[in-house]
Amino acid sequence: MYSARLDWKIPPNRFSLIIECKRRAGRHLIDLSESNPTRVGIENPGILTALLDPASLLYEPHPRGLLKARESIAGYYADRGEIVDPERIWITSSTSEAYSLLIKLLADPGCELLVPRPSYPLLDFLAALDGVQVVSYPLIVNAAGWHIDISALRANITDRTRAVVIVSPNNPTGSYLRRKDRDAVIEICCRHDLAIIVDEVFFDYVLDLSDGDAGSLLAANDALCFVVSGISKVLALPQMKLGWIAANVPRHRWTEFGNSLDLVADTYLSASAPVQHATPVWMNSRREIQEGIRERLLRNLSELKAMERRAPWKMLPIEGGWYAVLEFNPVRESEEETILALAEQDEVIVHPGFFFDFPHDGFLVVSLLPDPGEFVEGMNRIGRRLAG
Ligand SMILES: Cc1ncc(COP(=O)(O)O)c(C=O)c1O
Structure with missing residues (x-):
C-alpha cells in the first residue's frame, strides 16, 4: 500500500508521550531543544x-x-x-x-x-x-x-x-x-x-x-x-x-x-x-537580524562557561552554530534515562546525543537560543539531575 521508503516504524516514544501529557496537563516545560528563532522572544520588526x-x-x-x-x-x-x-x-x-x-x-x-x-x-x-x-x-x-x-x-x-x-x-x-x-x-x-x-x-x-x-x-x-x-x-x-x-x-x-x-x-x-x-x-x-541571534547565543554560551567549572558535565569544543554539546558520565543513568527523567520529573526538554548519532552514550545537546532566564534555570535542573 505504501512506499517502502516510509518503512521507518517509529513508534510514539516515551519521550514524546511524556511531553504530550505534561503539555495537556498545562505544565510549563523549559525547552532547551528549542531552535525555532520565532519562539524565543527575539523581535524582527518590519519583516511583514x-x-x-x-x-x-x-x-x-x-x-x-x-x-x-x-x-x-x-x-x-x-x-x-x-x-x-x-x-x-x-x-x-x-x-x-x-x-x-x-x-x-x-x-x-x-x-x-x-x-x-x-x-x-x-x-x-x-x-x-x-x-x-x-x-x-x-x-x-x-x-x-x-x-x-x-x-x-x-x-x-x-x-x-x-x-x-x-x-x-x-x-x-x-x-x-x-x-x-x-x-x-x-x-x-x-x-x-x-x-x-x-x-x-x-x-x-x-x-x-x-x-x-x-x-x-x-x-x-x-x-x-x-x-x-x-x-x-x-x-x-x-x-x-x-x-x-x-x-x-x-x-x-x-x-x-x-x-x-x-x-x-x-x-x-x-x-x-x-x-x-x-x-x-x-x-x-541581515546584520541586525543576525546580531539579535548572536547576542542570545553568546549570552547563553557565557552562562554555560560560567557553570562548567563546577558542573557534572563538560562542554565539547564549539566553534559556531546554535547548539552546545554536553558530555556526562552515563554510569548512574543512561542518556535515555536522563532525558526521560528530565522531562518527567524536572520538566526540562533536552535532546539526547543518540538523536544525532553520537558514537556512544553520555551526551546531551542544548540549544543556545532560549530566553536566558529559562536557559539558566533549565541548566541548573540538568546539573542537579546529573550530579545525582
Ligand atoms: C544543518 C541544517 N540544515 C538544514 C536545516 C533545515 O533548513 P530549512 O528550514 O531551510 O529546510 C536545518 C534545520 O535545523 C539544519 O540544522
Missing part, C-alpha cells in the same frame, strides 16, 4: 511589510527563481568575500528541498551519500525519501577541536557513492570545515568523481574560531560543489520558507549540470513570489 510588493501579483516562473532574489543571495556571498554568479543560484522553498533536488540530480535509487556522524538527523530522512542510502563518516574531537576522519571517509566510498555531505558548521557539534579537511575532501571527491554538498545554514554564526580557519567550498576550482543554505538560519526566518543551491561546477561541466538542475527545479518551482520579492529587503537587514 516587505511582503506587500505589488510585483508579487505577477507569476514569473523560472527554474532558478526570480533574478532579484538570486542577486541578493549573490550579494550575501559577496559580503562574505565570495563571488557567486546569480546564474549559478537555484532558489528553493527550503534547505531541505535544496538537498532533495540535489539528490535527484546526482543519485539513482540505491546510490549512497556519505554523511557526517554525529550530525543533523534529517539527513537520513531526506536521503530515504529519495531512495538513497546514507553511509556515515566520523567527525572526531580532541583537544585541538573537531576534524573529519579522512581515512574512514575514504574507506567508506563504494561504487554506489555519489556525494559527500558536509555540514559547516555542523549541527549539533558546531564544527566548521577546516582548510586541511576541505583540501582532503576536494582531492578525494575529484579523484572519485563525487559531488560535494555543503550545508552552510549556520555559516554566519561563528562563536569561536580564533584562527579564522573556516574554509568555504564556493571557490573550490575542480570539485563539483553545491552549497546549500536558506533564510531559516541566515535571516532567522524559518516560517518564510526560502532556501537555495549555489553551484560551483567546473566550467566544462557547467552546461550539463545547469540544464539538468533546471529540469529538476522546473518540475517544482516551489518558492512563492512574495517571499522571493521580499528576500532582497530582508537581506538588507
Whole structure:
C-alpha cells in the first residue's frame, strides 16, 4: 500500500508521550531543544511589510527563481568575500528541498551519500525519501577541536557513492570545515568523481574560531560543489520558507549540470513570489537580524562557561552554530534515562546525543537560543539531575 521508503516504524516514544501529557496537563516545560528563532522572544520588526510588493501579483516562473532574489543571495556571498554568479543560484522553498533536488540530480535509487556522524538527523530522512542510502563518516574531537576522519571517509566510498555531505558548521557539534579537511575532501571527491554538498545554514554564526580557519567550498576550482543554505538560519526566518543551491561546477561541466538542475527545479518551482520579492529587503537587514541571534547565543554560551567549572558535565569544543554539546558520565543513568527523567520529573526538554548519532552514550545537546532566564534555570535542573 505504501512506499517502502516510509518503512521507518517509529513508534510514539516515551519521550514524546511524556511531553504530550505534561503539555495537556498545562505544565510549563523549559525547552532547551528549542531552535525555532520565532519562539524565543527575539523581535524582527518590519519583516511583514516587505511582503506587500505589488510585483508579487505577477507569476514569473523560472527554474532558478526570480533574478532579484538570486542577486541578493549573490550579494550575501559577496559580503562574505565570495563571488557567486546569480546564474549559478537555484532558489528553493527550503534547505531541505535544496538537498532533495540535489539528490535527484546526482543519485539513482540505491546510490549512497556519505554523511557526517554525529550530525543533523534529517539527513537520513531526506536521503530515504529519495531512495538513497546514507553511509556515515566520523567527525572526531580532541583537544585541538573537531576534524573529519579522512581515512574512514575514504574507506567508506563504494561504487554506489555519489556525494559527500558536509555540514559547516555542523549541527549539533558546531564544527566548521577546516582548510586541511576541505583540501582532503576536494582531492578525494575529484579523484572519485563525487559531488560535494555543503550545508552552510549556520555559516554566519561563528562563536569561536580564533584562527579564522573556516574554509568555504564556493571557490573550490575542480570539485563539483553545491552549497546549500536558506533564510531559516541566515535571516532567522524559518516560517518564510526560502532556501537555495549555489553551484560551483567546473566550467566544462557547467552546461550539463545547469540544464539538468533546471529540469529538476522546473518540475517544482516551489518558492512563492512574495517571499522571493521580499528576500532582497530582508537581506538588507541581515546584520541586525543576525546580531539579535548572536547576542542570545553568546549570552547563553557565557552562562554555560560560567557553570562548567563546577558542573557534572563538560562542554565539547564549539566553534559556531546554535547548539552546545554536553558530555556526562552515563554510569548512574543512561542518556535515555536522563532525558526521560528530565522531562518527567524536572520538566526540562533536552535532546539526547543518540538523536544525532553520537558514537556512544553520555551526551546531551542544548540549544543556545532560549530566553536566558529559562536557559539558566533549565541548566541548573540538568546539573542537579546529573550530579545525582
Ligand atoms: C544543518 C541544517 N540544515 C538544514 C536545516 C533545515 O533548513 P530549512 O528550514 O531551510 O529546510 C536545518 C534545520 O535545523 C539544519 O540544522
